[in-house]
Amino acid sequence: MSEFRVGQRYLSETETEMGLGLITQAEGRHITVMFPANGEVRLYAAQEAPLVRYLLQDGQQGKHADGWTFIIEELSEAAGIVTYHGKREDTQEQVTVPEPQLSYQIDNNPALTRLLAGQSERLDMYQLRCEANQHIAAYQNSEVAGLLGVRTQLLPHQLYIAKTVSDRYHPRVLLADEVGLGKTIEAGMIIKRRLMTDRSQRVLVVVPESLMHQWLIEMRRRFALSFTLFDEERCEQAAEDTDNPFLTEQHIIVSSDFIKEPKWQSALSDADFDLLVIDEAHHLQPDADEFAQVKALCESIPGLLLLTATPEQEGSEGHFLRLQLLDPDRFSDYEAFLKEQEHYKELAEQAESVTDDKKLDELLDKYGTGRVMFRNRRADIGGFPERRFHAIELPEFTPDEDMPWWMDDPRVDWLISHIKENRNSKALLICKTAEQVLDLSEALRVLAGVQAATFHEGMTLTERDRSAAFFASEEDGSPILLCSEIGSEGRNFQFVSQLVLFDLPTNPDLLEQRIGRLDRIGQQNTIDIYLPYNAGSNEAILLPWYEQGMNAFRQCNAIGRKLYDAFGNFIETAIEKRQPLSDDIIQQTQELSEAWRELNKQGHDKLQAMNACRPEQAERIIEHINTDSDVDTVADFMLAFWDRFGVNNEVLDENRWFIRASEHMRIPGLPGLPEDGITVTFDRVTALNFEDVDFLSWDHPMVQAALEFLSSDDFGSTCVAQMKNTAIPAGAWFLELDFTNTVAAPAKTAVQEFCPQGNLRLLLDSQGRELSDKVSRELLDQQASFLDKKTARQILKQLRGPAQDLIHGAQEQARRWQEDLISDQRAKISDTLQRELTRLEALKDVNPSVRESEIEALKEREATLLTAIEQPQLSLTAIRILVNNH
Ligand SMILES: Nc1ncnc2c1ncn2[C@@H]1O[C@H](COP(=O)(O)OP(=O)(O)OP(=O)(O)O)[C@@H](O)[C@H]1O
Numbered sequence: 109m110s111e112f113r114v115g116q117r118y119l120s121e122t123e124t125e126m127g128l129g130l131i132t133q134a135e136g137r138h139i140t141v142m143f144p145a146n147g148e149v150r151l152y153a154a155q156e157a158p159l160v161r162y163l164l165q166d167g168q169q170g171k172h173a174d175g176w177t178f179i180i181e182e183l184s185e186a187a188g189i190v191t192y193h194g195k196r197e198d199t200q201e202q203v204t205v206p207e208p209q210l211s212y213q214i215d216n217n218p219a220l221t222r223l224l225a226g227q228s229e230r231l232d233m234y235q236l237r238c239e240a241n242q243h244i245a246a247y248q249n250s251e252v253a254g255l256l257g258v259r260t261q262l263l264p265h266q267l268y269i270a271k272t273v274s275d276r277y278h279p280r281v282l283l284a285d286e287v288g289l290g291k292t293i294e295a296g297m298i299i300k301r302r303l304m305t306d307r308s309q310r311v312l313v314v315v316p317e318s319l320m321h322q323w324l325i326e327m328r329r330r331f332a333l334s335f336t337l338f339d340e341e342r343c344e345q346a347a348e349d350t351d352n353p354f355l356t357e358q359h360i361i362v363s364s365d366f367i368k369e370p371k372w373q374s375a376l377s378d379a380d381f382d383l384l385v386i387d388e389a390h391h392l393q394p395d396a397d398e399f400a401q402v403k404a405l406c407e408s409i410p411g412l413l414l415l416t417a418t419p420e421q422e423g424s425e426g427h428f429l430r431l432q433l434l435d436p437d438r439f440s441d442y443e444a445f446l447k448e449q450e451h452y453k454e455l456a457e458q459a460e461s462v463t464d465d466k467k468l469d470e471l472l473d474k475y476g477t478g479r480v481m482f483r484n485r486r487a488d489i490g491g492f493p494e495r496r497f498h499a500i501e502l503p504e505f506t507p508d509e510d511m512p513w514w515m516d517d518p519r520v521d522w523l524i525s526h527i528k529e530n531r532n533s534k535a536l537l538i539c540k541t542a543e544q545v546l547d548l549s550e551a552l553r554v555l556a557g558v559q560a561a562t563f564h565e566g567m568t569l570t571e572r573d574r575s576a577a578f579f580a581s582e583e584d585g586s587p588i589l590l591c592s593e594i595g596s597e598g599r600n601f602q603f604v605s606q607l608v609l610f611d612l613p614t615n616p617d618l619l620e621q622r623i624g625r626l627d628r629i630g631q632q633n634t635i636d637i638y639l640p641y642n643a644g645s646n647e648a649i650l651l652p653w654y655e656q657g658m659n660a661f662r663q664c665n666a667i668g669r670k671l672y673d674a675f676g677n678f679i680e681t682a683i684e685k686r687q688p689l690s691d692d693i694i695q696q697t698q699e700l701s702e703a704w705r706e707l708n709k710q711g712h713d714k715l716q717a718m719n720a721c722r723p724e725q726a727e728r729i730i731e732h733i734n735t736d737s738d739v740d741t742v743a744d745f746m747l748a749f750w751d752r753f754g755v756n757n758e759v760l761d762e763n764r765w766f767i768r769a770s771e772h773m774r775i776p777g778l779p780g781l782p783e784d785g786i787t788v789t790f791d792r793v794t795a796l797n798f799e800d801v802d803f804l805s806w807d808h809p810m811v812q813a814a815l816e817f818l819s820s821d822d823f824g825s826t827c828v829a830q831m832k833n834t835a836i837p838a839g840a841w842f843l844e845l846d847f848t849n850t851v852a853a854p855a856k857t858a859v860q861e862f863c864p865q866g867n868l869r870l871l872l873d874s875q876g877r878e879l880s881d882k883v884s885r886e887l888l889d890q891q892a893s894f895l896d897k898k899t900a901r902q903i904l905k906q907l908r909g910p911a912q913d914l915i916h917g918a919q920e921q922a923r924r925w926q927e928d929l930i931s932d933q934r935a936k937i938s939d940t941l942q943r944e945l946t947r948l949e950a951l952k953d954v955n956p957s958v959r960e961s962e963i964e965a966l967k968e969r970e971a972t973l974l975t976a977i978e979q980p981q982l983s984l985t986a987i988r989i990l991v992n993n994h
Contacts, residue, residue, distance in 0.1 A: 112139045113188035115208040118159040119225040120150075124822070127212040128162055144212040160225045162207075162214065164192060165909050168916060171211040178203050219825035219987050220915060224908060228900035231892060233824035236748055237986050238846055238885065240818035241867055243745060245848075246736070247806050247815075248864030252729060254301030256737040257805030258293075259330045259795045263629070264726030265484040266290045270297035271729050273482070274307065277858070278382075278410040278965065280434040282389070285484040285720070286664050287417035287620055288602070288628025292326055294482075295385050295413055299359075300331040304807055307858040308383045308411060310358050311335075312376070315387040317363040318565075319598040321573050323387070324361060329799070332780070332808050335359045343372060354379035364391060367405060368398035377408040382856070388597055389414035390421040390617070394429040406433045410965070417624060419481075420669040421617035434480055449712070456714040465722065472719050473951055483716040486664050495627060495635045497661035499651055505642040514551035519610065522640040523548075524556040526608070527587050534579065535588045535638075536601050538622045539610035542566045542592045548610070549590055561585070563599075564592040596622040605633035612639070612650045614679055616660055616668025623661070637661050649682050653689055657697030667704045671697055737805050743790040746804060749814045760787065763794040764801060775817055779809040819848075825986050828900035830993040831891040838994055841907060842879070843914050844888065845870045846986040847922040849929055853976030857969050862937045863977060866929045870918050874910065878921070892990055903991055911989060919984070926982050934977050941970040 112134040118141060120126050127145030134140075139157060142149050152159065164170050166180045170192050182193040191206045214221055247253050255270060265285070273279045274297070283291045295313075302308035313335065315323050320337055327333040336342075336357045346353035352375045354360060364386070367376065384406060386392065392402055392414075406412055412434055420427045424446075431439040439445060455471070462468045472478045486492045502518035514520045527535070539545065542564035552558040561579035563572050579589040580603060588608075589595070596618065607626050613619055626635050639661075641647035654660040658671055672679070675697055682689050747765075750757045754772035757765045768785030769777070780786070780802060788802045789795050795803035804811055817823065831842075849866040853859035871880040871888070895903070945966055952963075 111188070112154055112157075115189045115206070117162045117207050117210055118157075119162050119214075119221065121158040121160055121225045121227060124218060124221045124225050124227065128210060128214045129159070130208060130212075162210075162224065163190060165912070166194075168912065169197070170194065170205060171213065172203075172205055173209050173211045175211065178205065218822055219984050220912075222822060222826045223904065223911065223987050226901050226904045226908075227826050228828040228895070228897065228904060229824045229826060230752075231827055231829045231894050232748070233752055234827035234829075234986060234988055235824070235889060236745075236752060237818050237824035238869075239745060239748075240815050241846060241848060241865075241985055243741075243806065244815050244819055245865045245867045248860050250732070250736045250806075252301075252732045252736055254304035254807055255297055255729070255733055257332065257803055257807030258297055258300065259792070259803045260290075260293055260297075261629075261796065262730045262733060262792075263290065263489075264723060264730065265489055265721040266294050266297065267729045267733070268721045268726040269294045269482050269484075270301060273413070274298040274301040274305075277307070277969065278962070280410075280412045280480070282414045282416070282419065282431065282434060282481040284416055284419045284481055286486055286666070287624025288631075289417075289484050289486070289489065290629055291415045291417065292323065292387065292598070293330065295387075295415060296327055296331045296333070298413065299327070299383065299385070300333060300807065302383060302411075303333070305858065306855055306860050309855050310379070310381045311360070311383045311385065312354075312379070312381040312409070313359075313361045313385045313387070314364055314367050315361060316391070316594070316597060317365060317569065318572060318594045319387060320361055320363055321569055322599065327359075332803075333359065335361045338362050339366065340369075343375075351375075352379055354381075364388070367402060368396075370398075370401060373401050373404070377405055381409045383411035383413070384409040385413045385415065387415045389430055390416040390418055390426070392426075392430055392433070393422060394426055403433060407436075418617035418620055418669065419483075421615065421621075423669065423673060431480060438478075438480070452712045452715055453707070453710045456710060456712075456718075459715060459718055465725070468718060470947070470951075472715065473947075479719055481716065482720045484720045485666070485713065485717070488717050488721070492627065493631050493634050495623070495637060495662045497655070498636060498638045499655070500638065500640045501648070502640055502642050504644045512547065512550070514547050514555075518642060519640045520548070520551050520555065523608065523610075524552065524558070526638070526640075527552070527556065527558055530606065531587070533587075533606060534585070534604045535606040535608050536591065536595075536604045536625060537588055537608040537610055538591045538593070538596050538625070540593055540613070544610065545590045545592050552588070552590075558588070559586055561589045562591075563589055563595045565594050593618070596625065599625055600628065600630075601625040602628045602630040602632075605631070605635050607635065607637045609637065609639045609647075612641075612647045612654065614650065614672070614676075614683070616654070616658065616665055616672055619654065619660055620665050620668060627664075644686065646683050649686075649688055650679070652694050653679065653697060657694050658701040667701055667708065670704065671701055674700060739790045742805060742811065746790070746811060746814065749818070753814075753817075755781070756785075763789050763791045764798070765789070774823075779813050781810060819985065827986075827988045828895055828903050829892045829988060829990050830895045831888070831893070831990050832994045833891055833992055834994050836992050838992055840992040841874050842888075842990045843872045843874075843911055843918075844885070844986075844988040844990065845872070845915065845918050845922075845984060847925070848983050848985050849926050850981045850983070851930075851933070851977050852979075852981065853973055857972050857976070859973060859976060862940070862973060863933045863980075866926075868922055868925050870921065872914050872918060874914075876914050876917055888990065892988075895991075903989065907989055907991075911987075915984070915987070919982075922982055922984075926980060930977055930980050934974065937970060937973045937977065941966060941973075945970075 112131055114131050114134055116131045118129045120129060126143040129141040129143045132140045132142045137154050139152050139154050140149060164180055166182060168180050169177050170180055171177050177197045178194045179197060180192045180194040184191050189207055191204060193204050196203050255267065273281055283294055285291050299311055313323060324335050324337060327335050338360050343353040346356050350356060354375055393399060414430055425442060428439060428442050428445050459468060459471050462471060500522060502522060505517050507513040545562050545564045549560045549562050552560045561575045563575055579586050604626055607623060623637060639647065658665055658668060660668060675693060678689060678693050747757060750767060753774045754770045755767050756770045757767045760766055764787055766785055766787050769781060786802055788804050790804050795801055847868040851859055851863035869880050869885060870878060871883055872878055948963055
């Protein structure tokens, strides 16, 4: 066809991302177009070529293949080739640019390119794109992003910690809530929020082997977080293909024993993790050989969360040395640390009179465990069930060497009767060793025909989980779970209300951990703790010390370990000699425990409570979560998304949908959408009631992917629609433009905190008058209706030129908006980080507690952010032309 000439420039109507094409052959009925952007050469039938001629007009900006830009003043044409005459923007020289010399990169705004190519998408797709952009900006601006979709009850003490800790640039803290109050949940929330806000990218979780699966499942179920378990075998395998196995995944769980292996030390330290979480951290023993390795790992990772309900389980000095892992400079002198504690009472009194949160932070910062340690206590939270204690004295027992001990140990008889009398309820039994568990299991099977579930270190992880599930099963589960001491930590057994202590540990913190399996969040019933013991046994010796001395069975016992430090010698001697403890020791224990409790109550506990939860702030966080995760908004958006993108959704009830990919999916797949479908809800309560239902919120990977698809691809980026408004002349037209501003910076700077996506909507009439304040998007949507593709294309042909002119002007306006936005963000970066710097430097003057590296990191962050913000990205993400047609 004669209208095609070699050298002319065209856009592909269907693949605008190929940039500006150049006709290289135009003979007969075919034309050849080269697209330099991706080096493709396409052959088209001239009559049906899906191409749009690319022509600029005077006043517009052109770009030469060498990269410089010019403003067009005049056009001329010869043999079908247009030549542009104008002025170079950089040198102000007059230039002449024939169209073959135009750059193939016409504009970095795909929406504009698509408009020029005559593309118009469905109105509903355009609306969805704009909505997605608003949701993205709202999400990035939300103060509680990452906490919106946690599948948990919104408990103030947990959310306060989650938000406070996750917002710190490099948090290094001890999460030490009393047993069962939700440290794992808090850690999960912190991880989730940090990942969702780009504050963290790579996370390493270290837990006792017995808790690895539980963590994996909790992270997935409650936070939609995918972790991978790494063990020796996995590392060996990965090491065959890569130098560092830990770089193959972003979120990794390993066992506490694993990190002690020197073999993987350097790989772990070099794996660029930015957050390390160590559960049951009281096991980190400063006097153990491998402590140096753990210390090195803790030093190599900027963020560190240590979790323990019993920080002083292994003594006060161990506690101090673990605090030192968090902040070696602050906790540099043990004696000074002890001395400081003597002043906690006065400090607490002083702190109580401070009403300003920032001042309180400063005060807590300067003394004691300050803002490093978070400990919530049952007494402060309230609402926990009562504990009842039943000590059952049984006759003395001496095992017969020729018979298994369990044949005539009176505790076994008691246990069998107990199971029989309590057929309708389950019991958890904890004893010291795996051997005891195996013997007891045999005893119950042989003597009573009871099949007990077991849990001990001799079983594999999968066997343990299977066994715990057998115990938990309501229909045909076991009435009792026999656990060795490994079952006394971390596991969740709050669906049980009876605990049988088959023996007693000498360390009160271990007893506390055992009781904590049942006395934890979610426990609905009064807890019955049974201690069947034989007269003259170790348990008979320990019982009065625990019960009368410190009331350890009925209440939480934070001072147990200290009492053990004070009376341990007497206890060990009494056990060795098989003699009861003297009344005097019991009396002294009682007096000391009362005195210490009182002292803690006035100082230590108060200070910890002030740091662990500030109720007003916690309530504000919950309010924020409720506002920012409005169920209807998420649901409306996702339902519309599924409809447009070919995901079948079937309503199951008011709150649940079954969704499955259809044959008409417009995208290759969605994260979290398996082939055979999935049931989802947008409602937290439903999510808590139905474990198998996915909880969709703005935090969920599927919802995030939907937002990402809509914003990063071209879906709905251009649209021509009609409106019927008799108040304005027929044929009047309007241009609606959506701009976004983003700032790209290295992930480690967590740039989103200061520079979340900003959106600007402009609405122009054909004269270029800006109307966005007067006519909202919603109002326009009410009047807008669909236009068929053909008419849309005709309109575009007519309005392309004038629309382009208006866009040109609007871009100027958007740039001014961007400058204001960036200047606010720049000020916020400087203000916040300078304030933080001043705080750290002031703190350093009071005591040498601040690491120089912390100050350096802060300065570096500020410098990087301030550099990044100099190159913000303004994008025109969506364009709509509305033509009045009545
Ligand atoms: N906000 C919540 N909503 C629902 N369940 C919760 C919530 N917080 C905690 N739980 C449940 O309560 C139990 C205790 O929580 P978690 O395991 O996090 O406590 P912990 O402090 O880590 O326990 P431990 O001291 O034994 O290590 C778990 O079963 C957990 O799933």
